Amino acid sequence: MVWIPFWSKIEEAKPSASASDVAAKCPVDHSKFTKKSQGPAKCPVDHDMLDPTTNMPYNLSATNKVPGQKLDLPTERTLSSIPRGDKESAGVWEYPSPQQMLNAIVRKGHIDTPEADVPAMVDVHNFLNEGAWSEILKWEKKYMDESGKAPRLLKFTGRPNEPSPRARMLQLMGSIYPSKYGGPPPFDRHDWTVLRYNMTGEKKEVRYVIDYYSGPSEDGFPTFFLDVRPAFDSFESVRDRAELWSKSVWEKALGQGGRQE
Structure with a gap:
């Protein structure tokens, strides 16, 4: 687990077979109450409209304001240091602009988020992602040395409501030994799928689990702990x-x- 201070202030059933003509029948005519099947049930989310690498809509606006928005937020996006996709031509991942961040937050139902806080939230988001990638590179170093190729981030997904086994174990240990293991649960969890090269040049997908913890503030500034592991x-x-x-x-x-x- 790595400790990361953030030095920017944040204002923060199958159908039954037909009965035989000879067999006894139920006196109720069930055909009057049975609706014809309309085909298999469908997920209400149109997955064709979601980017499978991020689980976010392709058309998440970078410029349009949300209803009732009062402040003009920056729409420029920042490039990360994280290689994207399985080809060098794919470049690097781009971080969302403050306007995109607000649009995503409102889309998830957090309509009371102060607009003025969003740029700082983007800074924290970018800062933590860079820290997570730095930790992944430490795990990947021996494979990088063998292959001569750096890993790439293929996709990621947020799973804030699905605590990892390790996070659950630490919470259990905290309830038994609070003086040593006590602490709040992680405020977020991500699973990142990384493309690794071996010494023969073959590719392999490796999943990393990242738990995000809030640490005690230092001089009014927030700190964070990242637990990054394959x-x-x-x-x-x-x-x-x-x-x-x-x-x-x-x-x-x-x-x-x-x-x-």
């Missing part, structure tokens, strides 16, 4: 996490302990 989806990920854990234990045994990052 998901237990493959033998490589299990091995990588075991290696990091054993390295931490060994360093502590030698008196070189410190905060695990």
Whole structure:
């Protein structure tokens, strides 16, 4: 888990078979009450209109104001340092503009968000994403050294209402040993799918889980903790996490302990 201070102030059933002519029949004519099937049930969300790499609408406006908006928010987008997609020609991921951020927030039902706070929220969003990618690069370093190629971020999804197994475990430990493990749950969770290259140039998709925690403020400024690790989806990920854990234990045994990052 890495500690990240943010040094910018934030104002913050199948149908039954027909009965036999000989068999006894129910006296009620069920055909009067049965509606003809209109085909399989459909999801109310038009997934063709969602970007599968972000789970957000393709047409999320970058310039249109939301109803009742009073302030003019910037519409310019900022480039990240995170490579996008599976080809170099795809460039890097772009962060949302403050106007896009407000549009997305209102779309999710948070209509009372102060408009003046949105630019600072975008700064925090971008800052945390850069921190998360920096941690992923630490996990990916040995594979980068082997292949000579940097990983790329294929897609991501937010799962704020689905606590990770580790977050649930830490909350349980906190209820038993509050002095050592007590603390608030993560305020957000993301799953990022990263494209990794091996030494033969083959590609592999690796899922990372990121838990976002709020830390104590320092001189009025917020701080954050990011818990970034590969998901237990493959033998490589299990091995990588075991290696990091054993390295931490060994360093502590030698008196070189410190905060695990």
